[in-house]
Amino acid sequence: MIAETLTTELYWLTLSIILTGLMWFPYIINRLVEQGVATALWDPQGETKTQAAWADRMMRAHSNAVENLVLFAPLVLMIHVTHLNNELTAMACMIYFFSRLAHYVIFTLGLPAIRIPVFAINFMSLFVLALTLLRVI
Numbered sequence: 001m002i003a004e005t006l007t008t009e010l011y012w013l014t015l016s017i018i019l020t021g022l023m024w025f026p027y028i029i030n031r032l033v034e035q036g037v038a039t040a041l042w043d044p045q046g047e048t049k050t051q052a053a054w055a056d057r058m059m060r061a062h063s064n065a066v067e068n069l070v071l072f073a074p075l076v077l078m079i080h081v082t083h084l085n086n087e088l089t090a091m092a093c094m095i096y097f098f099s100r101l102a103h104y105v106i107f108t109l110g111l112p113a114i115r116i117p118v119f120a121i122n123f124m125s126l127f128v129l130a131l132t133l134l135r136v137i
Contacts, residue, residue: 009085012093013076016100020069023062023104030055054108061107065100068122072096075129084132092128095121 006014027050031040034051050056076093079085099122106115131137 007080007085008090009076009079009093012097013073016069016072016097019097019101020062020065023065027055027058027062053110057110058104058108061104064107065104068100071126075126075133078133079129082133088137089129089132092125096125099125
């Protein structure tokens with residue numbers, strides 16, 4: 001089985017990529033329902049606006065997840081290549097995944113008082129990976 005060859009860090013990276021790759025689905029379905037299939041699909045500039053505030057927040061949460069994946073993926077890959085993976089890096093990768101999922105849900109629901117601390121937790125997981133690579137921790 002392929003999953004047996006993945007380190008814990010690569011496993012969570014894979015799940016994070018899948019999660020980020022699927023985040024667009026609900027807000028696109030919303031656009032199709034709101035505007036009709038033809039109108040939603042015929043948008044040459046990609047500038048149609050949603051009427052649902054939750055869908056707009058979800059789209060922004062997805063963009064934020066993509067921006068953070070650009071940081072997370074190379075850190076995980078460098079941890080893997082340098083063989084610096086350990087229990088702390090495995091935990092950081094798991095925390096990254098769940099904090100991204102929580103951020104997506106919390107942002108969609110419009111709960112800013114919770115969203116910011118969850119984002120900070122996400123950032124700390126990235127920081128742990130970077131400090132591990134620099135051999136600070």
